[in-house]
Amino acid sequence: MAIATRFSLFLFLTFLFTLSPVSAWDWIQNPAVNGGQDDGWQSLPELPGAQLITDWPVPGTSSVMPVYQSAGLDTSRVTRAIIVPGAKARDHWSYWVTMQNIKMDFASTNSSFDPNTTSILTPCFLAEQDIEAGAGKPDQLYWGKTSWFGGYYTKGPNADDKISSFDVLDSLVDYYTNETMYPNMQTVIFAGHSAAAQFFQRYAAVRQPTKNDDRVNYIIANPGSYLWLVQDRPAQNSSCPDVDEYKYGLNNGLPGYSTGDYSRIGRDGIVSRYLGRNVHYALGTNDNGPGDTQCQALTQGSTHLERGNNFIAMLKALPDGMPSQHTVDMIEGVSHQNDQMFNSTQLRQRLFKDVSTTTSAGTPQTTQNNANTSSKNNGALSSKLISSGSLGIAMTLVLGGLSL
Template sequence: MVPFPSLFALLPLASLSALVSAYDWIPDPAVPGSADGGWQELPQLPGADLITDFPIPGTSAVFPLYQSSGLDTAEVTRAIIVPGAEARDSWSYWITMQNIKMDLASTDSTFNPNTTSIMSPCFLSQNDITAGAGNANQLNWKGGDWFSGDFANGPTNGDNISSFDVLDALVNYYTNASMYPNIQAVVLAGHSAAGQIFQRYAAMRIPTINDDRVNYIVANPGSYLWLVTDRPHQNASCASVNVYDKYKYGLTGGIVGYSTGDFKNLGRDGVVSRYRGRNVHYALGTADNGPGDTGCEASTQGATHLERGDNFISMLNNSNGGMPSSHTVDMIEGVSHQQDQMFNSSQLRERLFKEVTATGSLQNSTTATAAPTGQRSSGSNDAPTAYSASVTLGIAGVAFLSILSGVALL
């Protein structure tokens, strides 16, 4: 008897791939310029609005960012704020998070993508302004000062606007009950340099009444704000505690301007106690053996991203009170310094898109940030209609074809 011909044999390989993927992942765009010389533009992204003049309350400064387009704010229950890393490639990080969100929606019928808003703040450098990615009215920083919480260099030097002030404005925007009445979680997701800013922000952020909704994901940072003066390693080039434990690496002096008054009132013990009470989620790639921060101060924490992370976790475990109950640790097996693989791991998918730490209703905040009313360059709607139109059979269709072909798909 001649066997019934497999329908798989009648389909090209590309079509078979499409059958098992209900969402066409957005590729990274080619962006003119460079991280060193400055980016020449902020590219348009499908599914995102490019907002060029997000207001920073109490100042005349504006700030550029990407935000999910076409969402009903009353339906949004979760916001993910994900900056770029040292290269300031915020568009790439927005795309990564959007791809994961829509892929999750295509494989999990319980997940509604319209309930999650993704925002990628653009911490521009002076070179980006000169090269053309920004304009003279937007906040910009010197080098990597933004991931320490330092003051912006422009548009007007001396305005004393910290990158932490920007994060305050973004968090307050999403916890504005008149705008997002049903928000349950604001997830600050940082990898590498962005992991640094969020770990430091978790310690230095001035509290608001909705702090229980804020979650900090700290993935593979190059260095940490250490909570104690002891270090796992010594380096003769920075042997003094006043050097290796100076902010941004510790809390012995040099406190960032955003926090000087707060730190004066609380001291080290108060800041550490507050940090321990926040929702901080550490994620370490088990193959991330790159050096990261090459400064002497960072070397006292460990030699690589992974070693510093392991040492920081050990410090928490051995501290008074042990590992805080609101802190978690995820080891992402086999992953190096790759933001897409870290965020797309099963552990971080759960923390990014599903985990909820707050209870009760959103409280009205006197520090809430109003919605931006200025320039908004619209992308396409990121509703489920963004799924690939070429996919018609889905998983059920694949299963049916596998039965006909005698091939079992697992």
Template sequence: MLFSFFLVSIPIVLAQQHNAEPTVDGSCDDGWQSFPNVTDATAYPNWIIDEELGAYMPVYQTTGLNASEVTRAVIILHGKERTCWTDWNAANNALYNATYDDSTIERDEISILSPCFFDEDDLEAGAAQDGQLLWGKRTWMSGHRNVAPDSISDFSSFDVLDALVDYYMNTTLYPNLKVVVVAGHSAGGQMSQRYAALRISTENDDQLHFWIANPASLLWLTSDRPVPNDDCKGFDRYKYGLASKYPAYATANARVLGREGIIERYNGRTLNYAWGLKDNGDGDTRCQAMTQGSTHLKRGKNFVSMLEDMGGIPNLTTIDWVPKVRHDTEKMMASDAGVDKLFRYMGNSTDA
């Protein structure tokens, strides 16, 4: 009797990984009650920001990487809700998207870090701890000073970003690092943009990128506005403009450079803007923001028009209009444009 055997090849389809968002009790208004563990991340409650001052704060960082193999670092800035665990997880899921679709992007070469700018409500509720750097409920996004602990004063949230950038730029720790991306959506996008404008130049700036996604308002470069309002006082003061009222972090440097010097430095950086084409929420309803436009998207379009009127889109600037996306952190990060700018784009780096 003759038996015939047919070897059937069954294709194996690998599922794309997507980690669930951690659940945390509490709220933005009343304070978060815990600093949760996040899949694929190490939660550091006391990450050293300034060893001499004894300044530390909580951060999440990708776990299990060999620092000598890391070529790219992405510093994720959370939104106004201060849910740093959510934004870190969104970026990590976007990286899963990236590696699933593009074999040239290697997870083992990308470190994601998200600092947590907690406030005193978070301390009382349980997410923050005594001794950690704390900020006002919204002041962290503009580079203003910490409010606690009492032993440390006049420490800007932009000082924190300087320290995190310097950490990754340390060639002893990360000898093969090529790019650091300071990235944020919504309030995180506001922070990224204003930090890009006020950060003092260093020799490594050609390796530094800024991803600015769906900010509720922008640091406007010119003194005029697309929607003028004569009754709106302070529309050109920081954080909405460049006329005055800078945080202490930038006061001396801004006095030396002036508006034109700040603009020249800012537009000389690698700036990657992104707006969702369905982001029609108003976000910031203060009159200073409304002079920029009535919605996130309109403010973005008006800002781009301003850049064009100033002489054209700067050479190192990119503009991404993301279709079918509203005010959604994870969808913006996981979009083709988000994946490209966060995990692939080399821009003006030295090895581009």
């Protein structure tokens, strides 16, 4: 009798799991691309689920630039845009792949999230070497190898156009907040890791105000250095010149995009603007690499993590304390890895669910949790993900069956 009962229970559980909401996402593999960051990339690969647009217009110039954008979405249903470029290596396609994989995995484990409401766009900031090696075309904008993430002007094809990489970001905000095309857009998120985090942190400070500022959020994950807001540094070095000049400070040397604005409102105006922006810092607790090794960066701290902690301490020491619209997420056990940072429990929530800037009490959120380990980041996801609700029901039935 007991054997028959348990066999019946086994059949019932098999039937239950067949009907339960089991979802799986076969993660996109990161494509192999010939070339490299030094000699230039030889191509921009096609990606499943993305449209590679090679003639994306940029206001102020007849030149264009390539971008990857989520394909096949109904723009009237899109409520969230995530802008995620590559980092120093300029392997921009791999960052679109990572974000797409995390988005689809998040959808497979969260029934309330519709992936068709989130558009991912990766602008491809190319260097001259990429044009020469074959990844770019003669009419596409290009920068110095690293100058794009400082907000500087393009080197070509028409340097006289004076197009800053910050101008490109402005145009992307304008595109996604166009109410005719995206009538239900709620938030635009700039998600940057490493060099792209440097890029977005500086952009958050110098971006000129628009009516859409309350909808723009900046995720700053493990930057190599910061645009410091005060003149003092935590690790003073009297032999290091220009410590407080851009891109490390605000005393002088701002890119052309910002000089007119800076002359009008000065340092205090830039700082005040930055403190009012929706900025979300994310630090890997194992990110002990040196990052930027220039002496100006080393006055901020010796590692990515130390600089981040010092920057947060500087914010808290300001006369008004930590800005209410800034948040801090400490991602335990993660080093300088963009996929593990973006796939952490905290950033998955910010990216795809709730990028809220303050708690109900109006105080900054500081969370410290382990990185999400329930899914992979750049491989094929071979196992199926079972919802915790169905698993709980099954376990209850199993335990009940064993007691029969």
